[in-house]
Amino acid sequence: MSNVATFDTRTEANIPVESPLAYSYRRSGTPAVTTASRVVLKERALLGHLILRGGAIVLDEALREELGINLPGQPQGLVLDASGERSVQWLSPDEWLIIVPGGEEFELENRLRARLGDAHYSIVNVGGGQTVLELSGEKAREVLMKSVVYDVHPSHFPVGKGVTTVFAKATVIIRRPTEDCWELVVRRSFADYCYRWLLDAGEEYGIGVAK
Amino acid sequence: MSQQQPNRLQAGGRIDRSRRLSFTFNGQTYQGHAGDTLASALLANGVDVVNRSFKYSRPRGIVAAGAEEPNGVVQLGSSEAAQVPNVRATQQALYDGLSARSTNGWPNVQRDLMGLVGKLGGQFMPPGFYYKTFMAPASMWMTYEKYIRKSAGLGRSPTEPDPDIYDHMNQHCDVLVIGAGPAGLAAALAAARSGARVIVADEQEEMGGSLLDSRELLDGMPADRWVAQVLEELAGLANVTLLPRTTANGYHDHHFVTLHERRTEHLADIAPLKDGRRQARARLHRVRALQVVLATGAHERPLVYANNDVPGNLLAGAVSTYIRRYGVVPGNKLVLSTSNDHAYRAALDWQDAGREVAAIVDARPNPTGDWIDAAKAKGIRIITGSAVIEAKGDKRVSAARVAKIDLDAFQVAGKVEELTCDTIASSGGYSPVIHLASHTGARPTWRDDILGFVPTLVKGVSAAGGAHGIYALADTLADGVEAGASAAAAIGHQVLSVELPEVAAIREGATCALYQVPHENPTLRAPKQFVDLQNDVTAAGIELATREGFESIEHVKRYTAMGFGTDQGKLGNINGMAIAARCLGRSIPEVGTTVFRPNYTPVTFGAIVGRHCRELFDPERYTALHQWHVENGAEFEDVGQWKRPWYYPHTVNGKVETMHEAVARECRAVRKSVGILDASTLGKIDIQGPDAREFLGRIYTNKWEKLAVGKARYGLMCKDDGMVTDDGVTTCLGDNHFLMTTTTGGAAAILEWLELWHQTEWPELEVYFTSVTDHWATMTITGPEARHLLSEITDIDLDRDGFKFMEWRQGKVAGVPARVFRISFTGELTYEINVQANYAMHVWKTLFQHGEKYDLTPYGTETMHVLRAEKGFIIVGQDTDGSVTPEDLGMQWCVGYDKPFSWIGKRALSRPDTKRSDRKQLVGLKPKDPKVVLEEGAQIVFDPKHPVPMPMVGHVTSSYYSPALDSGFALAVVKGGQHKMGETVYLPMADGKTHEAEIVSPIFYDPKGERQNV
Amino acid sequence: MQRYSGFGLVKHALSHHENWQRQWRNPTPKKEYDVIIVGGGGHGLATAYYLAKEHGVKNIAVIEKGWLGGGNTARNTTIVRSNYLWDEAAALYEHAMKLWEGLSQDINYNVMFSQRGVLNLGHTLQDMRDIQRRVNANRLNGIDGEVLDAKGVQELVPIMDCSKNARYPVMGASWQPRAGVARHDAVAWGYARAADAHGVDLLQNTEVTGFKIRDGRVYGVHTNRGDIGAKTIGCVAAGNSGVLANMAGFKLPLESHPLQALVSEPLKPILDTVVMSNHVHGYISQSDKGDLVIGAGIDGYNGYGQRGSFPTVEHTLQAIVEMFPIFSRVRMNRQWGGIVDTCPDACPILSKTPVKGLFFNCGWGTGGFKATPGSGHVFAASLAKGEMHPLAAPFSIDRFHSGALIDEHGAAGVAH
């Protein structure tokens, strides 16, 4: 769509950046991962996040061309590329979340815009506003059950699914990119709350934080 | 076993005699065993009196063995912080070091002085006596009340914070089975074998229910062996979750069931560490089930006879449970009073334990059945057509008075025989546990054949076994399998066959309907016949209530307080209804039923709260700069869930500035040089689409069609009732691209508001909204030196004509890509720097590196409020309250009356009340005494001499001391205020002073707006 | 009417309580009454009592589809206060407060009105502005109240966490000493007995199924026990007002929502005042029986099921434990739900209707119980005169068309 101001909010310059959990690490600490840790928490910081809105048919084609990923055909769908580094997730019938390695997002936005032309859609960079927390370990599912109302049983939440739901008193996106790990997409301003919650809920399983 | 436990059997039961546990009750030390409950251990030790009743202070002992126990309610806890009030001794597992006390009785339960009052004064305390007295003199009521309150209540609250933690587990399953007795286990087995996701919850320490004390054999094995086999199979299935010590407390809509799991209460009064880590004392499972099987069994009903509350009166089933499960015989000589066959087990168990059975008193003239034959075979005396009409004894039963009774005439029909005994067991039949089913709102129905209410079941729920009146073991097992299989099948699971264990059929005769046992004297003159032991409700009380015109069972319950205790009428309600029915000459179903509410048994607040407490009570939202604010000593203000810096007190000569001093300093810095505010919390919404402009025109009061790319505009939003709901600056980024800002507190609501109109009314408009609040960090630098400061670290041309007021530019600030907006909420030259939040700390710190020479001063929300108020800028929610229109605010300049679309709020402005000229309107107030800072919320009057009630014409919405004016000043709403400039108003205050103020323009500082335009 | 007193109690005890009279009769409906009150809750019974006692109306029936006092009268958290913000609301609730103060003696029934004071806490700067605004308004309206700071609150309620560690620290409160709690059932029964003594027919288990309306005027009601005539009918049916209005052919600006409450197990006295917090959203008092009586918020959906959603209860208890960490080990005994009619401006409707002779008193939201005597008193006067009492007049249905709402949402606090 023309008449939209695009802006690369990232710079290649050597500028200190702080992930949304920077303060939390200092304040709440980072319990070490030990052999007793049956849950491990790891932040996948500073990735490129784009919110894509528009009609599915138009966007699907553009996405396939530019990212090599199909738009998830079904609600709650999560599709990853072969490397697992790039993903597209259904958020609503006209809204998707794209996550790519940090630094790729602006170029991708421009390529998509070029391909989409005059169609009605929107692309918004939200990378500064959210972060990805990865939960792994045998008790990851129990920690999630303590935290979210959504059914995270494997029969109901297979790999390739992602949902927006209530996490404690915050909103998060939960995704299951692989068998062994869960991802939480957390808003920056709620990240500290979610971090403290996870440390508290994971305490009985010896939660450790990988950095 | 030992001298110390006179009632403990040498063998039998499920306790571990090799593990001896020591505990104290009312300060005295006793011994028990692993596997005991507190109640079984007390009975083993021959403790008769466990409590005093709350109204009459009568001595009370253990009556039951489960959740229905009304008397054995104790205070637990060995330290102040560990106190737990009102623990049912029958449901509290014994652990070493357990410390319990009675909840009533002074100086102690054995010698209770209030008991004397109860004995003498009981007569004067019929139901509702407090409604009929304590009225004169009226002034004395608060004194009377103090003493009434003191005598009420059971246990006491701890007075120290809880050292324990709690948590929640959100569960989802195909089939939830509640109760793990014979029906529940059979149902679980059937459902589990189908592959369905099954949860089995049972409230007791061990699963197995009635099978744990059964005399019957399954496949020739003792019942508990079958239980062990089934549990082993279930535990081995990945699709099954077994939750012992877990009570289903509430059945909510659409099969949402709360399960309260007590995880450590059987170990200690404060949860012990596990693997060196804290564990939750209790866990609330929030279960969403597709199908639910209620296998909750039935509660035995006691008979209501005179002095049936004296310690030594027990339920027949409880007697069996104590003997067979805990190896405890709670007495030496038993009289059993029953209306049914099943209770005969108590006498058989008693005799098997080697103690004497004085007689079985059966209300039926000709009882027949296998149990009766067994009793006869053992040589037990059976007295038929009779009942225990009265217990003798004070702190322990000493005899039972037995007589022939005429059930139809409700009278004693023969001579009274007094049987010496120390224990009376009674059974009046069984009441299915229908509580959970009735939580759903479905009314239970009465069945004469089983003399009980059975649950009405909504779709997706089934009952099995005793829960709907099926009692024979073989039938119960079959019923359980059927319920479990049907539940699994209903949601598409293939059910495999479940072979039932072989159980010998037992011939049982019919139960007769007996609730209150007649006495030689009429009910009102007979010794007290208790219906609800915990609330001291008697048959006489119920009769009296009906005489006084309380005919609805709800009235009877409320007037007598029946069923309002912690046992919630589990023992007494049916008997009470039956007595009310008899008094009113109606049948039980005509009298109706009572509705059970959650909880089935009480649930710890902490468990319901889970980890939503202390620092996790509510999210604290932080900006990307939060750490800097903390390190620089900011005091914080809660704005919605955000923590915003309120002000930054300095320490000057070892003295910390007051807020007033800090704010004055911050204000001066902004007006003189430059200040900086973290404005990241403002809501930010990215709006894209060809119809974005049209949409803005509909949702804002003002016009948007001509806003050029590169420009920003202030906008005001109303609801369709014409009242202001939000405001903020919206910027045109591209012809089809806008960035809307909202108030901090309004961000989420406004985004939903935009989506509401788009999705429901104007789906044809091509526009999308996306929240970018968290993506951008916003730093506001404001003051005469702002341009100089910014110019040092940006490549953006800041020339006053090149980058004008209400415009934005993009470029780099401190090397970071930034959008800079030249807007102002202070009236000073201002730049709002927006960068991706991950870079915010770098940019902020760089500003400070360059800002020292300009005296760059961080300021918080308080200073922001002073500065904006000096300019007459409103804060929605402070200067408005949902009853203020744009016109009331004097903001007609921000209203597009001639826009083609009738924007949200426009029509409402022409209603009679919104057109009034004397509405409360926003004005400035200048106190006559400049030293006075008016109180925010102070009410305004025109005539200070008017007597109370005084007509109030408005109130102060914002008020501060202005360092710039060196004077107090305020914003206020005043009736017709916009036409009263220069007039004087009065503000009468609580301290008796009345302030005077002059109505002035709300713009106090730089009225021409020159400073922001430099 | 058999007069109640301590002396009488002793006398009855000596005769084994065999001589107590019925507290009210169970009469057969007459064909025609001068006034019919539809709804036998506290408000309806109070209306009937004051009509008979103060306006000399002789022939009155109260029609109740269930049992007297069985609706919200039986399901509220018994708080009584009058510290409302807007003049119109404050005047009405203060009128009620003055009647509360002599009620037990007036109706010779101890309603256990306990003036132990109510605290409305403030946790934010805006809360405190709103509190100051309300207390200042109360004072100039002649209603008692003062603003306390956190220290003052702590002195009144030593067991509350007033520290700065709280997530939303207590900044202060409004304090109305004359406010308190009363025994809810006794209010209904006391008014019922007093009304009965004045000859009012209390018709329980009688359900109105329709109105007899001709030429825009009401002539009576259809009930499950036959038609009953009256040319003046007052509907005081709380959660069922909307249904009744539909029967009469018009709509009310009401929505019926579940309002939940809960009690703890009985405890020895520990909390001596009523504490309400709008911001963390919970309110609590301790009944004379020892239960902590706790109110939750209104569920957002319409519902007549007398139950609401569990998260509402969870949030309420979170708030209570946040304010009182020592209650974490106390246990919740029972929860229940009432049906409250909510008005767009959180104020009631006392009004004439499009049907002549038919009056409505409804929409009390969460404020009904505390208004009981005042509501009954002014509604009785309105029915007697056929014109709304001056204190009732601002609460007309017309305000929803003119825009003259009395918006108690603004600053007075929603929770009661």
Added chain:
Amino acid sequence: MFYIYCPYCGEHREEEEFHPKGQAHIVRPKEPESCSDEEWGDYLFFRDNPRGIHHELWVHAVGCRKFFNITRHTVTYEILETYKMGEQPSITAETYAPQSSESEAARVAKQAGVRA
């Protein structure tokens, strides 16, 4: 607590993810300026408040953020259907009759868990 089928997400979700937004199918008058005060007041404030079948607007606030409609019984709280914006209910107070067990079972198979 309700279990609500979101017609956009295509599955049942917990009530905590949703917000009720009042009566469904309230249409803002196309010509507000030509409305009388009475009509405008009715649009703003007067809602159906039935004891029985009610059509409601809800939003899947913590989820897909879509508004949609629910037909619900206000006494039993049974959710009879949910449908997207722009669609009309298939069950109304006029057509509603407690269903036969057979058709009920069929619906439960499709939307299991919504009854209570």
